[in-house]
Amino acid sequence: MSTEKRKFWTIGQIDATGVRGPHEKELEDISKAKYPLFVDIDRNKLKKIVTEDLGGKIENIGFSEDWAINIEMFPEVYIHMAYSYFGDEFGDGIEAEFKFYFSGERVTWIPGEDSATYMDIVMDFLERKIKGREPFEKNYDKKTELMEKVLVQRREPFDLLKEDDKDSLEKFLGARVWKTTGGWRIKREMFPKIFIEIKWDKQKGLDIAFSGDNLSKNLNSYHAELVGIFTINHILRFITIKYENKELPDICYIMFSRMFTKEKNWEHRRT
Numbered sequence: 001m002s003t004e005k006r007k008f009w010t011i012g013q014i015d016a017t018g019v020r021g022p023h024e025k026e027l028e029d030i031s032k033a034k035y036p037l038f039v040d041i042d043r044n045k046l047k048k049i050v051t052e053d054l055g056g057k058i059e060n061i062g063f064s065e066d067w068a069i070n071i072e073m074f075p076e077v078y079i080h081m082a083y084s085y086f087g088d089e090f091g092d093g094i095e096a097e098f099k100f101y102f103s104g105e106r107v108t109w110i111p112g113e114d115s116a117t118y119m120d121i122v123m124d125f126l127e128r129k130i131k132g133r134e135p136f137e138k139n140y141d142k143k144t145e146l147m148e149k150v151l152v153q154r155r156e157p158f159d160l161l162k163e164d165d166k167d168s169l170e171k172f173l174g175a176r177v178w179k180t181t182g183g184w185r186i187k188r189e190m191f192p193k194i195f196i197e198i199k200w201d202k203q204k205g206l207d208i209a210f211s212g213d214n215l216s217k218n219l220n221s222y223h224a225e226l227v228g229i230f231t232i233n234h235i236l237r238f239i240t241i242k243y244e245n246k247e248l249p250d251i252c253y254i255m256f257s258r259m260f261t262k263e264k265n266w267e268h269r270r271t
Contacts, residue, residue, distance in 0.1 A: 008061065008080065008101040015112040016259035023112035027119060031098040034123045037130055038083055039096055043067075049129045053218055054122065055192045063099060069126075073118055074234055075174045076104040081119070109237055111257045114230050121223045125191075128218075135220035140210045147208070147225050154232050155206040156249045157239045158184065165242065172238045173231070188231060194219055196228045198235070208232070 015021045038046070043058075050056045056071035065082035072078055080101040087095055100119055102110075128135065143151075161169070163179055170177045175188035183201040190196050193214035199207040210224045219227075233255050240252040253266050 006061075006103045008063075008103050009107060010101065011112045011115060014102065014108055014110070014115065014257045014259050016257070016262055021112065023116040026116045027098075027100045030120055030123055031100075032094065034127065035083070035094075035096045035098060037127055039085065041130065045130075049126065053129055053192060053214070054125065055189075061101065063101070065099070069122075071122060072174070073110070073115075073230075074106070075172065076106040077110060078102065078104045078107060079115065079119060079122070081122070106237075109256055109260050110234075111255075114233060117226060118230060121226060124223065125218065134217055135223075137220040137222050138216050139221045140215065140224060142221075143208075144222070144225060147229070150229050150232065151206040151208065153251055154236060155200065157236050157252055158200040158206065159202065160239050160243050160246065160248075161200075165238075168242075169235070169238055173234060186231075186235065190227050190231070191218065194224075196224070196231055198228070198232060206232075 011023045011027060012021060015023055047058050050058055050069050054069075054071060056069055058067050059070055061068045061070065061080050061082060063082050065084045068080050068082040070078060070080050080103065082099045082101065083096065084099070085096040102108075102115060161184060166177050166179065169175075169186070173186065173188060175186050177184065177186050180199075180201070182203055183199070185200075186198040188196050189212075191214065194212040195210065195215075197209045197211065199209070201207075208225075208228050210221075210228070215224070236252055236255045240248060240255065253261070256264075256266070
């Protein structure tokens with residue numbers, strides 16, 4: 001991922017509320033809570049964690065930061081965590097900070113809620129790896145009430161997928177996609193050696209599973225579910241744009257950021 005001539009967005013711009021929104025405050029709170037972990041960190045250790053466990057890169061992005069962690073959330077959806085150390089020059093006890101940016105052709109499709117939560121997941125991931133701890137929650141085969149609800153709410157749009165969508169969906173999602181007798185299977189490596197598999201069957205509906213050698217070592221089950229939900233949401237974005245001229249379920253129109261929704265003039269479709 002080259003950062004040359006790349007346009008960067010803030011979460012406030014993507015939220016497009018015109019006022020300081022809750023997700024800006026959420027990211028500021030993440031910065032205050034997590035920056036102490038990085039003040040004296042060994043850069044080689046950090047690079048190893050970011051590269052091998054997160055699948056990201058440490059590469060400056062041009063905001064006068066000391067360094068930045070860059071991760072692909074989805075193809076053409078990148079998150080950037082820019083770290084700057086300045087000591088206690090302001091006398092407020094805060095020695096450093098993270099600034100969070102977003103880039104990529106489709107990054108403004110993602111609502112601030114998904115992006116901010118993903119940042120939180122990544123920071124929690126980094127904290128555990130830095131401290132050498134494994135996740136506490138490992139209930140990967142047990143679905144929460146939230147996940148059960150999501151699988152019911154989001155099943156209908158999958159019925160629109162056609163066989164010739166396979167290749168374009170694979171590129172859009174960065175996943176392996178294949179047709180089954182009754183529906184679809186979609187498998188994506190969300191972090192190195194951590195996989196999410198989404199299954200849709202016309203009769204059985206929507207289902208999800210998690211696997212991989214690094215799953216139980218690196219990602220707790222609740223966060224795995226959230227990333228799984230983000231992936232399902234992104235598939236619905238693909239379906240919505242591909243079949244924009246069709247009468248789509250209302251759930252499709254709430255998958256996008258307010259910025260994108262305003263550009264599309266979908267305000268009347270939001271519920």
